[in-house]
Amino acid sequence: MSTKPKLNVQVRRVYEEPDHEHDGMRVLVDRVWPRGIAKADAEFDEWDKEIAPSTELRKWYGHDPQRWPEFTRRYREELATPEMREALRELRRRAGTGTLTLLTAVKDPEHGHTKVLAEELRHTR
Template identity: 60%
Template sequence: MEGKDKGKGRIQVRRVYEEPAAGDGTRVLVDRIWPRGLTKAKAGLDEWCKQVAPSTELRTWYHHDPELFAEFGRRYRSELQAPERADAVTHLRKLAQDGMLTLLTATKQPEISEAAVLAELLQH
C-alpha cells in the first residue's frame, strides 16, 4: 500500500515481520504491543511510535473484522486528536515530508490496520 504525500516523501504500510527493504526509508512500528517472536535487531526499526496506536478498548472491539474497518477508522481518527497522539501524528507527517516513511504493523492484514488508517491520514 503506497501513496504520494503532498511533500517530498511517500508512505507505505508493511508487516514488521517482512525483511526490511532498501527503499523503506524511515521504518516506524505503530503498534502498542511489541510483535511476538521478533527481536529488535531483526525488526530493523528507526522508531517505535506507541503513542499513535489505537486504545486497547478500540483494538479489542475491532479485532480486525473487515466489516468493522470503516467504523474502526472513524473511531481511531477521533482518538488521534488527543494532544499526545496529535503530536505523534505531526511527527510522523514530518518524517513523511522528509522522505519515504514505512509504517509497520504486526497484523496479518495490514490493509485493514491502524497503519493503513494512519497512512491515509498522513497523505491528506
C-alpha cells in the same frame, strides 16, 4: 506561495524483509510488540506505540472486517485529538521529505490501523 514537500508513506508488515533502498524511515506503529521478533533483531528506526489505536479500541475491533467502517471512524476520532495531531506532525517531521514506512504485525494490513494512519499522515501538515 510555498508548498510542503510530499511525504511518501507506505505500509508493510514487520515480518517482511526490509528494503533498505526504498523503505526510508521505518517505524513500528503497533501498541504491542510483534510476536516472534527479538528486540535485538528488530530492523526499524523507532517504535511509536502511542500513535496506535487505544487498547480499548484495538480490543473492541479484534480485526473483524465487519467492524472495519466503525473502527475507521473511531480511530480517526482518536487521531483528531490535539495530542495525536501533534504526534502525527512530529512523525512527519522526523521522516523528513523521503519515504516513511509504517510497520505492523497485523495479518491483514488492508483492514489494519496502518491504512488509516497512512492516509492521515499524507494529509497532516
